[in-house]
Amino acid sequence: MKIHEDRSHMNIDTRWFEKGYAKEDVHSLRLQSLCTEAEAAANKQFYDSHTREEWEQYIRQASLESSAAMKPVMEAIAQDFVCYQYDENIPVSYGSDRWDLYFWCNPFNDAANASERDFSYFTLTFNERQTLEKRRKVCQQVLELLCSRFQEHPHLHVAVQYSIWFDHPKIHDAVERAKPRLHGLRCIQDQKEGKLLLQDGALLFKPKYAKKYTRTLSQSQILSLSWELGVEDGEPDTDAAPVTLPYKKFGATHPIQLQVTSYLNGNLAIQMVTWESGDPEPWATLTVNLPGQRQKDHAFIDTNADSEFPTWLIRHGLAIPTGRTMQSGFCTYPEYRFRANRLQELDPEGYAGYLKNFERRCSA
Numbered sequence: 064m065k066i067h068e069d070r071s072h073m074n075i076d077t078r079w080f081e082k083g084y085a086k087e088d089v090h091s092l093r094l095q096s097l098c099t100e101a102e103a104a105a106n107k108q109f110y111d112s113h114t115r116e117e118w119e120q121y122i123r124q125a126s127l128e129s130s131a132a133m134k135p136v137m138e139a140i141a142q143d144f145v146c147y148q149y150d151e152n153i154p155v156s157y158g159s160d161r162w163d164l165y166f167w168c169n170p171f172n173d174a175a176n177a178s179e180r181d182f183s184y185f186t187l188t189f190n191e192r193q194t195l196e197k198r199r200k201v202c203q204q205v206l207e208l209l210c211s212r213f214q215e216h217p218h219l220h221v222a223v224q225y226s227i228w229f230d231h232p233k234i235h236d237a238v239e240r241a242k243p244r245l246h247g248l249r250c251i252q253d254q255k256e257g258k259l260l261l262q263d264g265a266l267l268f269k270p271k272y273a274k275k276y277t278r279t280l281s282q283s284q285i286l287s288l289s290w291e292l293g294v295e296d297g298e299p300d301t302d303a304a305p306v307t308l309p310y311k312k313f314g315a316t317h318p319i320q321l322q323v324t325s326y327l328n329g330n331l332a333i334q335m336v337t338w339e340s341g342d343p344e345p346w347a348t349l350t351v352n353l354p355g356q357r358q359k360d361h362a363f364i365d366t367n368a369d370s371e372f373p374t375w376l377i378r379h380g381l382a383i384p385t386g387r388t389m390q391s392g393f394c395t396y397p398e399y400r401f402r403a404n405r406l407q408e409l410d411p412e413g414y415a416g417y418l419k420n421f422e423r424r425c426s427a
Contacts, residue, residue, distance in 0.1 A: 064209060064210070064213050064214055064215070064216045064219040064220070064221065065219070065220050065221070066206065066209075066221045066222075066223065067220065067221070067222045067223070068222075068223045068225065069093075069222050069223060069224045069225065070225045072090070072224070072225070072226055072227075073087070073225055073226070073227055075227065076287065078290055079227075079229075080342065082290075083230070083233070084229065084230055084233060084234050084237070084286070085227050085228065085229050085230065086195060086227075086228045086230075087225055087227065087228070088195055088198065088199075088225065088226045088227060088228035089189055089198050089199060089202040089223065089224070089225060089226070090188065090189060090224045090225060090226035091186050091187060091188040091189060091224045092164075092186065092187045092202070092205060092221060092222070092223060092224070093184075093186050093221070093222040093224060094133070094136060094137075094184070094185055094186070094187070094219065094220070094221050094222075095133075095183060095184040095185075095219075095220050096129040096130075096132060096133050096183045096184070096218040096219065096220070097218055097220050098218065099217060099218070106125075109121055126171070126181065126183060127171075129182075129183040129218070130171075130180070130181050130182040130183045131182075132216075132218065133182040133183055133185075133218075133219070134182045136182075136209070136212075136213055136216070136219065137149065137166070137182055137185060139208060139212055139213075140164070140187070140205060140208065140209075141166075143204070143208060143327055144163040144164055144201065144204075144205065145161060145162040145163045145164070146162065146163065146164045146165075146166045146187070147162040147164070147165045147166065147190075148165060148166045148167065149164075149166035158192070159192065160190060160192040160193045162190055163189070163190060163193070163201045164187040164188065164189065164190070164201070164205075165187065165188040165189075165190070166185065166186075166187060167185060167186045167188070168180050168181055168182060168184065168185035168186070169181045169184065187205070189201060189202065195228050200324060202223065203334065203348075204326065204327065206221070206223070207326075207348060207352065209221060211351070211352070211391070234282055234286065235282070237286060237289075237295070238282045238285050238286060240295075241285055241286065241288075241289040241294060241295060242261050242264075242266045242285065243261060244289070244294040245259045245261070245266060245285065245288055245289060245292065245294055246259060246260065246261035246266070247259065247260070248292055248294070250268070250288055250291070250292065252268045252270075252278075252280075252284075255270045255271070256270070256271040257269050257270040257271050257273070258271070259280075259288070260277065265279050265280075266279070266280045266285055267279055267280065268280055305320045305336075305338060305343075306320065306408065306409050306410075307319055307320050307338055308320075308321070308379050308409075310335075310337075310346075310375060312369075312371075317337045317339050317346070318337060318338045318339060319335050319336065319337055319338075319346060320335075320336045320337075320338060320343065320409070320410075321333055321334070321335060321336075321349070321381075321406075321409045321410055322334040322335075322336055322410055322413050323406050323409070323410040323413035323414045323416075323417050324413055324416065324417060325416070325417045325420040325421065326352040328352070328356060328424070329356065329420050329421050329423070329424030330350075330352055330356060330357045330362065331350060331357060331360060331361065331362040331401065331417060331421075332348075332350050332352065332362070332417075333348075333349040333350045333362065333401075334347075334348055334349065335347045335348070335349050347365070347368050347369060348365055348368065349362075349364065349365060349372060350362040350363060350364060350365060351363050351364070351365040351367075351391070351396055353389050353391055353396065356424070357398075358400075359421055360400055360401045360402075360403055360406070361385065361398060361399070361400050361401075362398070362399060362401065363389060363396040363397065363398050363399075364376070364396060364397055364398075364399050365396065366394070366395075366396060366397065367394040367396070373397060373399065376399060379405075380402065380405060381401060381402060381405050381406075382399035382400060382401040382402060382405075383399065383400055383402075384397055384398070384399055384400075385398045385399065385400050386398075
């Protein structure tokens with residue numbers, strides 16, 4: 064399995080993120096079956112040495128096999144997440160926030176039944192009616208599921224399509240504050256010199272020498288001008304610097320923040336985020352969710368991702384080994400008990416959410 068992160072739709076001024084007006088969001092997952100280089104060479108050889116009819120029959124059979132190999136992937140996802148349009152019997156509406164992923168795929172072109180699905184390529188779009196944090200969490204959990212169940216799948220390619228979430232109320236407030244301060248200032252728009260005018264609540268751009276022509280500026284244009292002309296006021300408060308711990312790896316020291324959450328079954332889950340560039344970036348998943356339910360503050364450590372995780376945990380007083388291990392595939396994972404006070408210190412909100420989910424599981 065290969066995972067690719069696609070940020071091609073995020074080409075905006077980085078100041079939108081730096082100033083707190085926008086955040087990285089997840090839009091969808093694209094899952095498809097791609098042949099290996101050896102299979103591609105074999106396909107070309109077959110194409111060159113057979114008739115058109117034989118080639119079409121060959122491709123049809125290959126498509127059926129590819130779809131059959133990918134179908135268990137979708138079935139596994141649907142077991143843990145509510146997938147709208149995948150199962151018509153799920154009693155949720157499209158306008159609800161109760162579904163997690165919107166399923167889409169093509170039917171086979173020559174299928175006798177139009178509902179016969181081709182699973183060789185399908186997309187899962189996240190629910191815009193859920194919160195940004197919820198979408199991120201669902202994305203992370205789906206990727207964890209794929210890594211744990213289909214890591215060795217030879218043809219599975221997963222693309223994470225990122226998008227941008229805008230804080231519209233905050234943008235509106237900032238724009239309204241900036242308008243009177245921009246009134247009367249000169250600037251350049253579309254390579255034309257001109258003047259900014261505030262009329263009837265709208266900020267207009269009037270090109271130099273124009274007698275009547277004016278153009279209404281959008282919110283994004285107004286904010287950009289406020290930054291360029293230095294008249295922004297009441298900027299969004301930047302969040303307090305996160306608590307990080309040093310992690311030495313690859314010849315450098317990385318500032319790592321721990322984000323506490325929980326898996327769907329209530330078990331403790333911890334993500335590692337690096338602030339090396341000044342912005343949060345995913346580093347690794349510290350824990351792994353193995354079958355069964357863990358005790359409070361207990362988790363198996365993903366030593367398959369990094370064998371130095373246990374040493375790092377002990378060095379910083381984060382957790383102690385319980386002596387228990389569990390095998391999954393070819394890997395053996397050690398169980399650790401985390402210190403509640405340290406998790407509370409590093410991520411109070413995340414740890415509170417984990418405790419809430421844990422208590423809900425215990426009372427069920």
